[in-house]
Amino acid sequence: MTQIHGIILAAGKGTRMNSSKPKVLQILSDKTLLGHVLTQAQKLCSKVHVVYGFGGDQVRQTINDDSINWVEQVQQLGTGHAVQQAMPSINDDSISLVLYGDVPLIEQSTLNDLITQAQHSGVALLSVVLDNPTGYGRIIRQNNQVQAIVEQKDASDTQLEICEVNTGIMAVDSGLLKTYLNGLDSNNAQGELYLTDIIAMAVDDGKTIASVITDNEFEVAGVNDKVQLAELERTFQQNQATQFMQQGLMLKDPARFDCRGSLSFGQDCEIDVNVVIEGEVTLGDNTTIAPNCVIKNTVIGSNVSILPNSVIEDAVIGNGASIGPFARIRPESNIGENAKVGNFVEVKKSTIGKGSKVSHLSYVGDTTMGDDVNIGAGVITCNYDGANKHQTTIEDGVFVGSDTQLIAPVTIGKNATIGAGSTITKDVPDAQLSLSRSRQTTLKNWQRPVKQ
Ligand code: UD1
Ligand code: CA
Numbered sequence: 158m159t160q161i162h163g164i165i166l167a168a169g170k171g172t173r174m175n176s177s178k179p180k181v182l183q184i185l186s187d188k189t190l191l192g193h194v195l196t197q198a199q200k201l202c203s204k205v206h207v208v209y210g211f212g213g214d215q216v217r218q219t220i221n222d223d224s225i226n227w228v229e230q231v232q233q234l235g236t237g238h239a240v241q242q243a244m245p246s247i248n249d250d251s252i253s254l255v256l257y258g259d260v261p262l263i264e265q266s267t268l269n270d271l272i273t274q275a276q277h278s279g280v281a282l283l284s285v286v287l288d289n290p291t292g293y294g295r296i297i298r299q300n301n302q303v304q305a306i307v308e309q310k311d312a313s314d315t316q317l318e319i320c321e322v323n324t325g326i327m328a329v330d331s332g333l334l335k336t337y338l339n340g341l342d343s344n345n346a347q348g349e350l351y352l353t354d355i356i357a358m359a360v361d362d363g364k365t366i367a368s369v370i371t372d373n374e375f376e377v378a379g380v381n382d383k384v385q386l387a388e389l390e391r392t393f394q395q396n397q398a399t400q401f402m403q404q405g406l407m408l409k410d411p412a413r414f415d416c417r418g419s420l421s422f423g424q425d426c427e428i429d430v431n432v433v434i435e436g437e438v439t440l441g442d443n444t445t446i447a448p449n450c451v452i453k454n455t456v457i458g459s460n461v462s463i464l465p466n467s468v469i470e471d472a473v474i475g476n477g478a479s480i481g482p483f484a485r486i487r488p489e490s491n492i493g494e495n496a497k498v499g500n501f502v503e504v505k506k507s508t509i510g511k512g513s514k515v516s517h518l519s520y521v522g523d524t525t526m527g528d529d530v531n532i533g534a535g536v537i538t539c540n541y542d543g544a545n546k547h548q549t550t551i552e553d554g555v556f557v558g559s560d561t562q563l564i565a566p567v568t569i570g571k572n573a574t575i576g577a578g579s580t581i582t583k584d585v586p587d588a589q590l591s592l593s594r595s596r597q598t599t600l601k602n603w604q605r606p607v608k609q
Contacts (some may be wrong), residue, residue, distance in 0.1 A: 160251035161272060162331065163198035167191055167258030168210030169329035169588060179212035181258040181342035182219050182385055186393050187417040187435065190380055191220060193261035199224075201268055202254060205419040235349030237341045240334070252276065255352065257325050260375045262389060267369060268328075274367035275328035280359045281367035282306075283326040285377050293322035294353050296368070306530065307351035310346035321370070323375035326510040332588070423459065441476065458494070466552045475511070489533070489546040493528065510553065523565065524549040530576065533559035533577060540565045 171180020179582075180190035188196070191207070200206045209216050217227055218240055228242045235563055240255060247253060252275050254268065267283065274281035277294025282295050282303070294306040295316050306318050306323045337355035343588030345351060356366055371377055375392045380387070391478050397503040408414045413430040420434050423442035433451045434581035441459030446452070450463050453470040457463070464481035471488035474480060477495040484498045487505040490497055496509045499516035507521050510528035515521055517534035523546050524538050536557050538549045547565035551557070555569050569575065569585045585591045 159276060160204075161202045161249065162243075162247045162251050162253050162305055163202035163205040164240055164247075164253055164254060165191070165194055165198060165205065165207045165256045165258050166236060166239045166243065166325075167216065168239055169259070170206050170211040171381065173261070174382075174386075179216055180380070182212070182216060183383075184379065184391055184603070185261050185380075186218035186397075186415075189219060190218065190261045191258045194256050194258055194263065195225070196270065197263055197265060198254070198256055199209070200265060201272065204246075205500050206246065207258070208239045208242050221356065231514060235343070235347070236352035237338060239351050239355065241338050241341075241350070244331075244335050244338060247331050248337075249335065251331045252328050252355070253331045253334050253341065254328045257379060259379045259381070260324070260326065260377060262378065262393060262533060263326065263381065264373070264376050267371055267373075267376060268326075270369045271326070271328040274369060275330060278367040279330040279333050279364050281328045281369065283324045283369050283371060283377065284321050284322050285324055285374060286369050287374065288320070290320045290322045291319075292336075295319040296321040303356060303368055306351075308347070308351060308353065324371070325352075325379075326377065327352075329355070333362075333364075337362075401606075418453075443473065448478035455486075481609065522549075523547065524551060526551040527553035527554060527555070527571070530555045530557070532557045533561065535560040537561075537595070538563045538565060 166588045167181045169180060173371060174180050174183060182189045185193060193423060195205060204226060206228050208228045209232050212229045214227060218223045230239050230242045230381045233399045244508040252272055254272060263595055271281050271283055292309050294308045296303060297305045298309055301538055340358055341350045341354055343350055353484050355492040360367060363468055378389060380386050380389060388423035394415050395411060397416055398408055398414050402408055402411065405424060407427040409429045414428060414432055416434040418434060418436040420438050422440040425443045426440045429446060429448045431449045432446050436454035438452050440454045443459055444457055444582050446459040446463040447465040449466045451468045455472045455519055455558045456475035457474040460477045467484040468487040472486045472490040474492045475494035475496065478492050479497045480486065483501050485503045489506040490504045491509040491511065492506045493509055495512045497514040498504055501518045502515050505522040509526045510530060513526055513530040515532040519532055519536045520538060522538050522540040530551055539562050549563050549565045550568040552569060552571040554572040556574045558575050560577055561575050561579045561581060564582045570587035573585045574590045575581060575585065576590060576594060581593065
């Protein structure tokens with residue numbers, strides 16, 4: 158097996174992003190642009206070299222991958238010069254695969270084709286046919302054989318009419334590449350060392366240039382500004398949505414669904430519009446997510462209903478549970494089977510037992526709640542004393558009347574009932590009614606004041 162070295166060009170500044178971050182650190186879905194390219198490269202290459210320049214420290218720190226050979230290109234003297242920087246650590250009898258750090262959607266199968274071609278012919282380039290080829294290097298062919306690449310600024314009027322363009326991505330025998338790179342000069346319109354000049358050199362050397370022409374414009378599209386970034390984000394999301402639907406997930410509108418991470422699901426799950434999935438999310442069978450929900454790093458069981466406008470993070474939701482509308486489930490929460498967390502309820506770092514219901518307007522924090530508990534409207538666990546957080550324990554079968562405050566630390570015994578409007582500061586015994594409430598009185602003969 159020939160070794161494959163990935164060389165990712167990432168030295169450009171990306172001025173048109175108008176950002177303090179280098180271009181390759183802009184985010185697409187859940188990863189940086191460079192991160193996407195790295196993921197693809199690392200699947201195929203025994204070693205990946207990243208040529209960096211502008212914002213180098215930031216790039217290295219953000220990517221934070223010790224397996225990468227980071228190569229600095231101090232001055233950006235052209236793509237040929239960029240590749241030259243990586244060559245000292247690449248052995249001759251290998252294939253060098255040149256990738257761009259700002260071309261994130263490149264596909265595995267295309268790169269495989271390119272590598273296979275390079276193994277046969279020594280030089281293989283990836284091209285694409287564009288309706289508007291302006292700005293790109295044109296592929297010059299004679300009798301269908303690639304002869305050279307001519308840059309826009311160096312091209313003649315006839316050459317400018319060619320619509321087959323260089324994507325910049327190529328696979329080349331490393332020994333040959335080194336030889337050709339040594340022969341580059343900057344006698345061209347931009348005074349740069351053009352990587353593309355190696356094509357004509359290889360032809361002069363008697364080589365036949367192999368080419369792979371992709372019919373997928375997006376996989377070779379570079380990102381220069383935020384308009385293009387948004388376009389590729391849409392493409393990425395659309396592709397992902399198509400895959401999910403093919404695997405059986407029902408998306409009410411694939412154009413209004415975003416997954417920035419990974420989603421796995423069982424059968425007959427349905428996701429309505431404007432749902433955003435982040436991190437790692439799992440759905441069982443027959444689970445539905447209503448419009449406008451954001452769900453992050455959460456395991457959701459089967460037959461669960463997530464109702465509109467709910468926000469869930471780092472949680473586990475049991476089978477048959479119902480969440481929302483307008484529920485907020487914060488990290489480290491575990492909602493039991495068939496439990497209900499209803500309207501305007503916030504749950505933080507709490508366990509809610511099987512079949513328990515917190516239906517309206519409550520805050521449940523740092524709480525362990527047993528099974529079959531009923532929490533009335535407006536109940537608050539007062540977990541914070543201004544300095545420390547305290548635990549609330551609510552045992553099985555408890556009924557807490559509406560508008561009650563449970564001042565933690567406090568334990569409510571099994572099957573206890575708490576009268577509405579109570580402020581509970583002491584532990585409550587099992588199976589009895591406890592309440593703290595001033596008695597209701599009625600003043601006889603009281604008259605309403607009358608306006609004078
Ligand atoms: C290059 C190709 C052109 C091709 C186009 C595709 C050359 C001479 N031209 O054009 O044929 O159609 O890509 O987009 O190769 N980079 C460095 N260091 C440098 C210069 C560039 O790392 O000194 C990196 C950039 O960050 C970028 C990539 O190389 O990721 C391409 O650079 P860019 O300036 O966009 O390419 P062009 O010269 O426009
Ligand atoms: Ca360019």
